[in-house]
Amino acid sequence: MDLRRCGIHTRAVHAGERAERPRFTPVSTPIYPSVGYLYDEMADLDAVFAGSQPGYVYPRYGSPTVAALEAAVATLEGGAEAVATASGMAAIHLVLVSEGVGPGQRVVAAQDVYGATYALLGDLFRALGAEVHFVDACDLEAVRATVRRTAPRLVLVETISNPLLKVADLPALATIAHEAGAALAVDSSFASPYLVRPLEWGADYVIHSATKYLSGHGDVMAGVVVAGEERCQAMRERQKLVGGNLGPMEAWLALRGLKTLPLRMRQHLANALEVARWLAAQPGVARVHYPGLPEHPQHAIARRLFRPGHYGGMISFELAGAGREEVFRFMEALQLCLPATTLGDVYSLVLYPAMSSHRALTAEERARIGVGDGLVRLSVGIEEAADIIADLDQALGVGRET
Ligand SMILES: Cc1ncc(COP(=O)(O)O)c(C=O)c1O
Numbered sequence: 394m395d396l397r398r399c400g401i402h403t404r405a406v407h408a409g410e411r412a413e414r415p416r417f418t419p420v421s422t423p424i425y426p427s428v429g430y431l432y433d434e435m436a437d438l439d440a441v442f443a444g445s446q447p448g449y450v451y452p453r454y455g456s457p458t459v460a461a462l463e464a465a466v467a468t469l470e471g472g473a474e475a476v477a478t479a480s481g482m483a484a485i486h487l488v489l490v491s492e493g494v495g496p497g498q499r500v501v502a503a504q505d506v507y508g509a510t511y512a513l514l515g516d517l518f519r520a521l522g523a524e525v526h527f528v529d530a531c532d533l534e535a536v537r538a539t540v541r542r543t544a545p546r547l548v549l550v551e552t553i554s555n556p557l558l559k560v561a562d563l564p565a566l567a568t569i570a571h572e573a574g575a576a577l578a579v580d581s582s583f584a585s586p587y588l589v590r591p592l593e594w595g596a597d598y599v600i601h602s603a604t605k606y607l608s609g610h611g612d613v614m615a616g617v618v619v620a621g622e623e624r625c626q627a628m629r630e631r632q633k634l635v636g637g638n639l640g641p642m643e644a645w646l647a648l649r650g651l652k653t654l655p656l657r658m659r660q661h662l663a664n665a666l667e668v669a670r671w672l673a674a675q676p677g678v679a680r681v682h683y684p685g686l687p688e689h690p691q692h693a694i695a696r697r698l699f700r701p702g703h704y705g706g707m708i709s710f711e712l713a714g715a716g717r718e719e720v721f722r723f724m725e726a727l728q729l730c731l732p733a734t735t736l737g738d739v740y741s742l743v744l745y746p747a748m749s750s751h752r753a754l755t756a757e758e759r760a761r762i763g764v765g766d767g768l769v770r771l772s773v774g775i776e777e778a779a780d781i782i783a784d785l786d787q788a789l790g791v792g793r794e795t
Contacts, residue, residue: 396408411431421648421649422457422458422461422645422648423457423458423645424458424641424642424644424645425456425457425458425641426640426641426642427456428451428452429450429451430448430449430450430451432448438450452638452640452641453632453633453636453638454629454633455629456638456641456644457641458641458644458645458648459477459638459639459640459641459644461644461648462475462477462603462615462617462639462644462645462647462648462651463475463476463477463617465648465651466586466601466603466607466617466619466651467619469586469590469651469654470586470590470591470592470599470619471586471590471592471593472592472599472619472620472621473620473621473622473625474619474620474621474622474625474626475617475618475619475620475625476617476618476620476625476628476629476632477603477615477616477617477638477639477644477647478615478616478617478618478632478637478638478639479614479615479616479637479638479639479640479643480602480604480614480615480616481580481582481600481601481602481603481604481605481615481616482509482510482513482602482616483616483637484600484601484602484616484617484618485510485513485549485578485580485600485616486513486637487618487628487631487632487635487637488547488549488578488598488600488618488628489513489514489518489547489549490631490635491624491627491628491631492546492547492576492578493546494518494523494546494547495518495521495522495523496521496522496523497522497523497524498523498524498545498546499523499524499525499526499543499544499545499546500514500518500523500524500525500526500545500546500547500548500549501526501527501528501536501539501540501543501545501547501548501549501575502514502525502526502527502528502548502549502550503527503528503529503530503549503550503551503554503561504527504528504529504530504762505529505530505551505554505555505557505559505762506549506550506551506554506555506580507551507555507580507582507750508750508751508753510549510580511527514527514549515527524543526539526543526545530550530551530554530559530561530566531559531560531561531562531690531691533562533565533566533569536548536566536569537569540569540570540572540573540575541573544573544574544575545573545575546575546576547570547575547576547577547578548566548569548570548575548576548577548578549578549579549580550563550566550577550578550579550580551579551580551581551582551583552579552580552581552583552584552588552589552591553583553584553684553705553707554583555583555707555746555750555770556682556709556744556746556750556751556764556768556770557682557709557762557763557764558583558682558683558684558689558705558707558708558709559690559691560684560689560691560694560695560698560699561579561694562691562694562698563577563579563589563591563594563595563596563698564594564595564698566595567594567595567596567597568595571595576597576598576624577595577596577597577598578596578597578598578599578600579591579596579598579599579600580600580601580602581599581600581601582600582601582602582605582606582737583605583606583705583707583736583737584699584705585601585605585606585607585654585658585737586599586654587606587654587655587658587659587662587700587703588658588662588699588700588703588704588705589698589699589700592619594698597620597621597624598618598619598620598624599618599619599620600616600617600618601616601617601618601619602615602616603615603616603617603647604616604735604737605735605736605737605738606654606657606658606661606706606737607647607650607651607654607737608646608647608650608651609650609651609653609654609657609737609738609739610646610650610738610739611733611735611738611739611740612646613643613646613647613650614643615639615643615644615646615647616639617639617647657739657775658703658706660775661706661773661774661775662703662704662705662706663778664706664773664774664775664776664777664778664781665683665685665704665705665706665707665708665773666683666685666703666704667778667782668708668771668773668778668781668782668785669681669683669685669686669708670686671782671785672708672710672785673686675786675789676713677712677713677789678710678711678712678713678789679710679711679712679713679714679767680710680711681708681709681710681711682708682709682710683704683705683707683708683709684699684704684705685703685704685705706737706772706773707736707770707771707772707773708770708771708773709746709768709769709770709771710768710769710771711765711767711768711769712767712769712789713767714767715766715767716766716767717745717747717748717766719767720745720747720766720767720769721745722791723769723788723789723791724743724745724769724788726787726788726791727743727784727785727788728784728787728788729741729776729780729781729783729784730742730743730771730774730781730784730785730788731743732744732745734749735772736770736772737772738772738774739774739775740774740776741771741772741773741774741776741781741784742771742772742774743769743770743771743772744769744770744772745768745769745770746759746764746768746770747759747764747765747766747768751764771785
């Protein structure tokens with residue numbers, strides 16, 4: 394149709410669109426915000442709907458920029474496929490729903506999973522009628538006993554826990570889950586596939602808050618689940634119904650960030666080891682939690698499962714004799730490390746668990762699980778290690794002076 398002969402409304406809607414059918418290939422995947430997709434023949438659209446032909450029909454069913462991110466993360470994790478979501482929490486929710494965790498069904502989860510995951514299971518899924526059992530994931534006998542007793546659909550753990558950085562024995566947990574017919578889902582947001590690939594250790598799902606290391610620049614919220622073909626297909630079917638899909642702009646940002654994941658991780662991990670060793674030698678620091686230190690309770694597991702010589706970019710440490718006031722003073726004195734409520738960015742970031750992730754717990758409850766009032770979590774960035782250490786040193790000095 395000759396648009397120039399059409400009315401202004403028609404011209405405004407169609408002019409400039411679809412002028413070119415690409416005969417070129419962009420080097421990096423473009424952002425496809427389009428909600429609809431056209432095919433020359435209706436039979437092709439029908440076949441795409443039926444799943445017998447690849448293609449796109451509507452973003453809740455999948456879209457090209459998101460698919461590029463999914464393919465990239467699946468490749469990095471060594472999985473068959475991946476499904477991207479609007480956030481890490483949406484990814485966890487999708488796994489639970491897709492595995493059939495619902496009324497009368499059981500799920501066993503690590504007791505120190507991320508706070509929102511704990512609430513999702515303990516509040517929302519319990520209210521929906523699911524039976525939720527929290528266990529210490531490092532106590533394999535306790536996990537085995539709970540899994541045998543409850544026969545859950547799913548066992549959910551984190552590779553590295555927050556904020557005490559306990560390392561899960563993934564192959565042992567996979568065996569325990571599989572013996573009872575349960576699937577093992579591993580939230581590996583703190584580790585990234587650079588450090589460890591949980592599918593290779595027997596996990597059935599790997600979950601990421603891609604908001605963290607995968608994207609890495611503190612400018613996008615995203616989630617992703619990597620699993621086998623069948624499980625991904627089941628998740629896509631759920632996603633068609635419940636939404637929670639990732640948008641194309643966010644997918645593009647995450648995909649862009651992902652390209653430098655190994656480079657960033659190399660620097661995060663080298664910096665973290667240096668900073669952890671330095672912190673451990675400071676009189677103002679009572680204790681350092683870092684899987685790379687020989688005294689860490691799961692150091693041997695980390696050595697076995699993680700990339701040789703690498704232990705993650707997250708550190709927690711206890712300021713000696715400190716409470717809320719002293720920690721606030723320390724955090725306010727930092728000039729390079731930013732007190733922001735996230736992790737895994739290029740920037741070094743500090744967080745006070747007693748005020749944020751573990752705020753809902755009483756001081757006694759926090760003390761019982763080892764999250765004392767002097768505990769600070771540090772997400773070590775990719776700056777120079779010496780500069781991070783200098784900043785920590787001067788802030789510890791402020792604490793010493795007062
Ligand atoms: C281990 C872990 N899993 C999941 C999430 C949730 O991710 P998002 O904030 O992208 O929803 C977080 C967020 O901090 C996290 O730390």
